[in-house]
Amino acid sequence: MKNYQRLKGLIAASFTPMDAQGKINLSVIDKYADLMAKSDMTGVFVCGTTGESQSLTTIERKRILEQWIKSSNGRFKVIAHVGSNSQVEAIELARHAAETGADAIAAMAPCFFKPETVKDLIDFFTPIANSAEELPFYYYNMPSMTGVFLPVATFLAEGKKVMPNLAGTKFTHNNLMEMGECLALNDGEFEVLHGYDEILISGLAFGAVAGVGSTYNYLPEVYHGILKAVEEGDFQHARKLQMKSIEIVKIIIKYGGGVRGGKAIMNLIGIDCGPCRLPIPAVSKEEYDMLKNDLLKIGFLSK
Numbered sequence: 226m227k228n229y230q231r232l233k234g235l236i237a238a239s240f241t242p243m244d245a246q247g248k249i250n251l252s253v254i255d256k257y258a259d260l261m262a263k264s265d266m267t268g269v270f271v272c273g274t275t276g277e278s279q280s281l282t283t284i285e286r287k288r289i290l291e292q293w294i295k296s297s298n299g300r301f302k303v304i305a306h307v308g309s310n311s312q313v314e315a316i317e318l319a320r321h322a323a324e325t326g327a328d329a330i331a332a333m334a335p336c337f338f339k340p341e342t343v344k345d346l347i348d349f350f351t352p353i354a355n356s357a358e359e360l361p362f363y364y365y366n367m368p369s370m371t372g373v374f375l376p377v378a379t380f381l382a383e384g385k386k387v388m389p390n391l392a393g394t395k396f397t398h399n400n401l402m403e404m405g406e407c408l409a410l411n412d413g414e415f416e417v418l419h420g421y422d423e424i425l426i427s428g429l430a431f432g433a434v435a436g437v438g439s440t441y442n443y444l445p446e447v448y449h450g451i452l453k454a455v456e457e458g459d460f461q462h463a464r465k466l467q468m469k470s471i472e473i474v475k476i477i478i479k480y481g482g483g484v485r486g487g488k489a490i491m492n493l494i495g496i497d498c499g500p501c502r503l504p505i506p507a508v509s510k511e512e513y514d515m516l517k518n519d520l521l522k523i524g525f526l527s528k
């Protein structure tokens with residue numbers, strides 16, 4: 226693996242822009258990337274959950290990544306999510322990410338036929354990580370979506386022996402005891418990228434220094450504020466800001482969660498991400514009006 230910098234700061238989990246027919250719409254990514262640079266993002270996490278990776282074809286995922294690398298123009302890092310139920314496709318995506326110039330790769334566990342042991346998970350990931358050996362590899366732990374609850378700290382310790390580029394985990398789970406364990410492992414050998422935006426403060430308290438999140442796309446100042454407040458030891462202020470994030474997460478949950486609700490918010494702030502791909506249903510005109518109203522009420526949008 227090349228020398229690489231550990232990640233610090235905010236990484237936005239990018240939405241995948243689509244047109245009304247549900248085709249991917251790469252033309253929006255330039256403008257989207259400008260916003261990410263302006264919001265001082267350390268990076269973007271492309272084609273993860275928020276980017277609807279599991280609803281995309283392999284070729285679409287490649288085109289989207291290529292566009293992000295181009296549009297980022299070196300202003301922030303681009304992390305490619307390459308996870309798939311098909312190990313063959315994940316290997317192909319990992320190799321493509323390395324060839325295209327991504328800064329890192331990540332993969333979630335397969336979620337149809339699930340690995341039952343840590344060894345199964347390591348065996349699944351090893352050729353994927355090895356095929357982009359020059360890039361850091363992060364295990365994307367997200368039991369709520371994958372149904373895979375294998376112990377992450379054990380995976381990191383054991384996996385490192387066969388995946389020298391295993392850099393850490395993107396931890397989207399609320400088992401903070403386990404997260405703490407991952408951070409403490411071998412005196413902080415592994416990076417832990419905090420996943421749940423609504424509890425960022427807790428991950429930071431455990432010592433995480435970077436997060437990957439969908440709401441960072443449209444609420445960057447709140448999360449920059451939380452990072453800064455925690456760094457300065459001002460937990461009272463950090464808690465106040467975290468409640469702002471919770472206000473918005475409660476709203477997106479009302480509209481179907483981080484992907485459906487979040488994409489609708491992107492559309493409202495002028496980054497035309499379009500609808501989600503089925504089976505996530507389109508947001509109706511009435512729902513947009515209601516959402517706008519809810520956002521006005523918390524002062525997120527102004528008239």
Ligand SMILES: CC(=O)N[C@H](C=O)[C@@H](O)[C@H](O)[C@H](O)CO
Nearest residue numbers: 274397420421422423438439483
């Ligand atoms: C499952 C999922 O999408 N998790 C995202 C990233 O880890 C989060 O950013 C959430 O969207 C966010 O915390 C809202 O629940």
Ligand SMILES: CC(=O)C(=O)O
Nearest residue numbers: 238273274275438439
């Ligand atoms: C949030 C996140 O990491 C994802 O969308 O994959």
